[in-house]
Amino acid sequence: MIYADNAATTKMSDAAIDVMLTHIKENYGNPSSLYEFGQKAKEVLEEARTDVARVINAQPEEILFTSGGSEADNQAILSAAELGRKQGKLHIISTAFEHHAVLHTLEKLKKQGFEITLLDVHEDGLIRPSEVEAAINDNTCLVTVMYANNEIGTIQPIKEIGEICHRKKVLFHTDAVQAIGHVPVDVVAENIDMLSASSHKFHGPKGVGFLYARKGIALTNLIEGGAQERGKRAGTENVPGIAAMATALKEICSKMEKNTAHVKALRDRIIKGLEEIPHSILNGDAQKRLPSNINFCFEGIEGESLLLLLDDKGIQASSGSACTSGSLDPSHVLLAIGRVHDVAHGSLRLSLGEDLSETDADYIIKSVREVVEYLRSFSPVWRDLSSGKIKHLL
Amino acid sequence: MALYSEKVMDHFRNPRNLGVLEDANAIGEVGNAKCGDIMKMYLKIEDDMVKDVKFETFGCGSAIASSSMATEMIKGKPLSEVEKLTNKAVTEALDGLPTHKIHCSVLAEQAIKSALEDYRSKK
Numbered sequence: 143m144i145y146a147d148n149a150a151t152t153k154m155s156d157a158a159i160d161v162m163l164t165h166i167k168e169n170y171g172n173p174s175s176l177y178e179f180g181q182k183a184k185e186v187l188e189e190a191r192t193d194v195a196r197v198i199n200a201q202p203e204e205i206l207f208t209s210g211g212s213e214a215d216n217q218a219i220l221s222a223a224e225l226g227r228k229q230g231k232l233h234i235i236s237t238a239f240e241h242h243a244v245l246h247t248l249e250k251l252k253k254q255g256f257e258i259t260l261l262d263v264h265e266d267g268l269i270r271p272s273e274v275e276a277a278i279n280d281n282t283c284l285v286t287v288m289y290a291n292n293e294i295g296t297i298q299p300i301k302e303i304g305e306i307c308h309r310k311k312v313l314f315h316t317d318a319v320q321a322i323g324h325v326p327v328d329v330v331a332e333n334i335d336m337l338s339a340s341s342h343k344f345h346g347p348k349g350v351g352f353l354y355a356r357k358g359i360a361l362t363n364l365i366e367g368g369a370q371e372r373g374k375r376a377g378t379e380n381v382p383g384i385a386a387m388a389t390a391l392k393e394i395c396s397k398m399e400k401n402t403a404h405v406k407a408l409r410d411r412i413i414k415g416l417e418e419i420p421h422s423i424l425n426g427d428a429q430k431r432l433p434s435n436i437n438f439c440f441e442g443i444e445g446e447s448l449l450l451l452l453d454d455k456g457i458q459a460s461s462g463s464a465c466t467s468g469s470l471d472p473s474h475v476l477l478a479i480g481r482v483h484d485v486a487h488g489s490l491r492l493s494l495g496e497d498l499s500e501t502d503a504d505y506i507i508k509s510v511r512e513v514v515e516y517l518r519s520f521s522p523v524w525r526d527l528s529s530g531k532i533k534h535l536l
Numbered sequence: 537m538a539l540y541s542e543k544v545m546d547h548f549r550n551p552r553n554l555g556v557l558e559d560a561n562a563i564g565e566v567g568n569a570k571c572g573d574i575m576k577m578y579l580k581i582e583d584d585m586v587k588d589v590k591f592e593t594f595g596c597g598s599a600i601a602s603s604s605m606a607t608e609m610i611k612g613k614p615l616s617e618v619e620k621l622t623n624k625a626v627t628e629a630l631d632g633l634p635t636h637k638i639h640c641s642v643l644a645e646q647a648i649k650s651a652l653e654d655y656r657s658k659k
């Protein structure tokens with residue numbers, strides 16, 4: 143099995159599993175209990191907080207543990223909106239290709255009277271900082287731009303956007319779920335006020351994540367109850383999950399340089415191999431993208447059948463076709479970069495793991511080529527494209 | 537639970553009657569690429585019977601499986617029977633489809649109806 147869907151989720155690292163089991167089995171105390179057994183769990187929690195903070199150059203007290211990326215996105219945006227409301231600032235700037243955790247939260251705020259500006263992401267999948275600057279007005283309370291896109295992997299000019307926000311005194315949040323552990327992130331150097339991350343994208347367990355919020359930013363609670371997480375997120379802490387997340391994060395960051403060199407080389411090898419398929423296109427800028435991300439559209443075929451046949455060949459991948467999303471429209475990300483419906487249905491995302499070999503990469507190239515050719519051999523769309531009855535778009 | 541029944545996967549992996557029928561005298565094409573499914577059915581009708589049938593499909597696994605199953609269900613059958621083929625019968629023959637994929641079986645029924653219309657309009 144060649145698992146090439148690491149943007150969906152990753153395999154837990156052995157070290158993270160060991161840590162998780164240890165805390166489940168032996169260290170099950172409640173961090174809020176005053177006896178030593180509870181306090182030991184508290185120590186584990188705070189150690190994890192310090193480890194996580196260090197990775198992004200934050201302070202431990204700026205880290206809030208959450209149930210994952212979605213919760214962190216919700217809390218960051220709703221907190222900024224609440225602060226904006228108090229000052230009568232009801233304008234938020236984001237992008238058209240954010241994760242639904244961001245977009246649906248913004249839709250909710252729109253219903254409450256907020257004005258939402260979604261910036262164009264251009265055909266290369268990159269936000270232009272100048273357009274962020276132009277969109278900011280006196281009512282803007284938040285700019286939220288994802289660090290790296292989960293479908294096409296493009297890495298945004300975060301530092302430049304952050305610099306503009308700071309100059310304009312507007313809060314800046316980034317959904318860094320796909321970036322953390324895979325590219326270096328520094329919240330101070332990159333002018334980031336709030337950041338969301340999710341453990342299961344970097345070989346930690348699912349259902350755990352964190353929100354970084356710069357000191358002084360008053361957060362709004364999503365969950366009311368006990369005084370955990372400085373009173374900002376009630377509920378007995380998921381100590382095993384949090385400790386395992388910190389372990390996974392430290393581990394992946396210690397290998398980042400090596401991983402990046404390895405995965406990037408394989409990514410570019412696969413891109414080169416798939417570009418040879420006629421009437422195909424790489425989605426997103428070829429260089430400014432995650433080391434692990436490959437996303438193509440192939441004309442004349444549909445993505446779900448492509449995925450099923452790749453699965454039969456032992457390759458797990460993903461697609462932005464409507465059939466895989468369970469809705470009538472293909473991926474909003476592909477539409478946002480200007481792919482038309484007909485083409486967006488034929489998309490394939492491969493997100494590589496660090497353990498992929500060159501042999502695996504070549505097998506992926508060969509398999510994708512075979513399956514695309516096979517599906518085209520009985521596609522009426524491909525027939526019409528080939529005969530000239532309809533025009534090629536790619 | 538797998539996404540699809542074994543029957544669906546069988547017809548998807550080994551589609552029956554796949555391809556073009558050069559001497560077809562009834563052709564039906566339904567769906568559009570914008571929505572992600574197009575089905576094209578080629579029928580050879582003789583003596584009010586479907587003597588042969590082939591299909592081409594652009595679409596997801598259930599679209600391919602639905603076309604394949606539908607062709608099997610009409611091959612060698614009198615038109616009186618073919619006319620009555622419903623999407624429900626196709627779905628049942630496939631041991632069911634996920635709710636959001638039922639439209640694939642509807643397309644298969646429509647593709648056949650469209651081919652029959654084509655045949656009658658040429659008569």
Ligand SMILES: Cc1ncc(COP(=O)(O)O)c(C=O)c1O
Nearest residue numbers: 210211212241243292319320340
């Ligand atoms: C960019 C992005 N944001 C947010 C999320 C949500 O993270 P989680 O699954 O931890 O809630 C994901 C994961 O699917 C993601 O890729």
